[in-house]
Amino acid sequence: MTEFDEAGSIGQRIKLVLMDEISSGAIKPGTSLDEATLSSRFGASRTPVREALRQLEAIGLVEIRPRRGAAVLPLTMPRLMEMFEVTAEMECMCVRLATHRITGMERAALSEIHEASKLAAAADDFEQYDKLNLSFHETLYRSAHNEFLFDELMRLRARLLPFRRTQLRQAKRLAASFLEHEAILRAMMRGDATEAALIMREHMLNAALALALYMQIAEGAK
Template identity: 40%
Template sequence: MRVRTSDALRKELEDDIEHGRLSPGDKLDEQTLAERFEVSRTPAREALLQLAAAGIVRLVPRQGAVVSSVSPQLAIGMVEVLTALEAEAAGLAARRMSSTEKAELAKLHLASQAAVKRLDSPAYIKNNAAFHAAIYQGSRNEFLAEQIRSTRLRMRFYHRSSLYQPARLKASFQEHARVMEAIKSGDDALAQHLMREHILFGGRVFADLIANLTSRKP
């Protein structure tokens, strides 16, 4: 695969992390990336520096880059930030989404119902991402959307894991329904409140998962 620029290479690596092809602790080195993407080591190095600046990878002396993991303390902080950002996006979407966009949001939510009934976590995770992405787009605030995407990317591995829990998967679907109705009705305050609750509920599961994974380490 030929990727010419460091920005394009960075986006490819972000996609690998988002879709679980790279997990926390996985190593990334310039030479391997250069060979994979058919570029020199310079854009590979620049892409890793960009990811490191965003906290998505860590640069380890004499070892290269490692996909960042999340401590319980950092997890709590990230959930608090994500809660505020997502709530703001939902409120803005309630005010700014067109009727066509609101109808599309309802379709995205309905499309996830089959995955919930089958307890098909991989399918629901894709639906979940599309649902939230539609809200970010509907907020008409690209800077806000970028901050949310960056934060979610750092949490992605653990967040995906929480949606493999049947109870959390079902609860997430129900919470989406309430958020969707608030946005459709144009009630920005209610949309903010419900999205805040949605992220906080998921955040509790997320923080517990981080704590459990950390406690198992030797």
């Protein structure tokens, strides 16, 4: 591994920790993120810290201000719920199209991801399930065979990514998410696009509710 690759890997780990803390409310909006303080906290040089902050800025969690450093941007719960609502409708459209357009190879890939996520959910392996969850949804996006819809969903997913990740931390959410995925797949395999879309909408709104509950509990524990 080169020095550049190592810095990138450390930066990715720092980004994930900060992303989780911001999206769960552990780090409040308006909080300054000082490079020197973060370097000391993570035992890293400023290079990976700076890269982590740039990535957080790219997904809209922080603002890097000239000569003042980075600060966490405000994002209210009502705004988050609106974003989840829009995502739910777009994913419904995606599933309706994918039900009729999915190829045999895509169907096999989706089933393989789903089976792997079953093991992750059973083991309560948050990190592995999170990765597989992203793969499951992205495979669905591609299976709709609509490039414009794919691009828009990926843009919105990038904005919601920290919060879609955080909602999986709510108690029993991994198992519930897996069962919702299974119901979506079964409806798709039957060729029932309407049912698959309805289940997808419920799946996304359940994710939004899980996020709200997780953040409420986290706030109450302070």
